[in-house]
Amino acid sequence: MPQAIHLVSPNFADIFEPNVEIGKFPDGDSHVRIPLINECKGQEVIVFHRLYPKQNTSLVSLLLILDSLRDIGAQKITVVAPYLPYSRQDKKKLNGEVASAFVVCNLLARAGCDKLVVFDCHFLKKEGPAKFGELQIENISMGRELAAYAMKESFGGEACEVISPDMGANYLVTDHGGKSYSKVRKEYEGGKIHYRDVGEMSGDFDVSGKNVLILDDMISTGGTMIRALEKLTEAGAKKICCAATHGLFLYNCIDKIRKLTDCVYSTDTIQNPHSAVSIAEKLVAITEQNLKLF
Numbered sequence: 001m002p003q004a005i006h007l008v009s010p011n012f013a014d015i016f017e018p019n020v021e022i023g024k025f026p027d028g029d030s031h032v033r034i035p036l037i038n039e040c041k042g043q044e045v046i047v048f049h050r051l052y053p054k055q056n057t058s059l060v061s062l063l064l065i066l067d068s069l070r071d072i073g074a075q076k077i078t079v080v081a082p083y084l085p086y087s088r089q090d091k092k093k094l095n096g097e098v099a100s101a102f103v104v105c106n107l108l109a110r111a112g113c114d115k116l117v118v119f120d121c122h123f124l125k126k127e128g129p130a131k132f133g134e135l136q137i138e139n140i141s142m143g144r145e146l147a148a149y150a151m152k153e154s155f156g157g158e159a160c161e162v163i164s165p166d167m168g169a170n171y172l173v174t175d176h177g178g179k180s181y182s183k184v185r186k187e188y189e190g191g192k193i194h195y196r197d198v199g200e201m202s203g204d205f206d207v208s209g210k211n212v213l214i215l216d217d218m219i220s221t222g223g224t225m226i227r228a229l230e231k232l233t234e235a236g237a238k239k240i241c242c243a244a245t246h247g248l249f250l251y252n253c254i255d256k257i258r259k260l261t262d263c264v265y266s267t268d269t270i271q272n273p274h275s276a277v278s279i280a281e282k283l284v285a286i287t288e289q290n291l292k293l294f
């Protein structure tokens with residue numbers, strides 16, 4: 001099988017050599033140039049492009065790339081975007097609210113994306129292939145890699161419980177017994193930022209005197225992780241670590257998290273100072289298997 005053509009966005013430069021140019025016009029509009037565009041005619045193409053931070057402009061850049069590929073007649077287009085923005089808005093809570101997760105997925109499918117490869121996508125809640133809206137998705141999990149890192153680097157080989165802070169992330173901890181807190185969010189508060197604070201969190205398991213790793217798909221405002229860490233501390237856990245696939249670490253929540261835990265880290269789906277586990281090996285392995293997954 002011939003190797004697919006890899007198009008790499010500048011925002012993936014930490015893992016692969018970029019070969020797509022993305023910039024701006026003076027008014028802020030996105031400018032995209034794909035020097036390899038003619039070679040993509042009739043070929044399978046994999047586009048490596050992060051969609052966070054700057055999710056709105058990154059999405060537009062991706063739509064421009066997809067349209068050009070479809071226009072030139074690329075055969076099968078796969079997009080690797082490790083963190084999918086808007087993935088948490090997959091339901092309508094308020095009257096008239098937009099379920100933006102569907103809109104984003106449908107836009108990508110209609111622009112020509114045949115498959116989207118993501119890591120621990122919020123609305124999927126399991127590994128493997130899935131269809132969401134009109135888009136075919138492959139969800140790759142970093143749960144095992146994050147747990148292995150903690151066991152080696154943080155707990156020095158000592159036993160630890162691996163627990164998720166809510167049921168949505170339960171699939172990340174099934175290899176370790178599948179213990180999860182049950183979390184309820186409060187209603188939306190008014191104001192410009194739409195956010196539902198963490199309400200009740202409860203769990204029917206004993207962590208007293210035990211090492212614990214709390215594992216989630218993402219740390220965004222940190223509200224979920226902070227509540228879970230408080231619960232573990234109250235319950236008398238010995239050493240506590242926390243990790244997530246996607247580390248957004250908004251509102252400086254890292255400072256609060258650090259006060260409650262011995263270690264905190266994420267993968268580099270979103271590059272940040274706490275990304276200790278890389279997705280690079282997984283991506284290289286997948287692409288070297290000549291697109292088995294794609």
Ligand code: R5P
Binds near residue numbers: 219
């Ligand atoms: C939610 O259900 C997810 O699994 C995460 O727990 C959540 O998105 C984290 O958000 P935050 O850090 O704002 O609590």
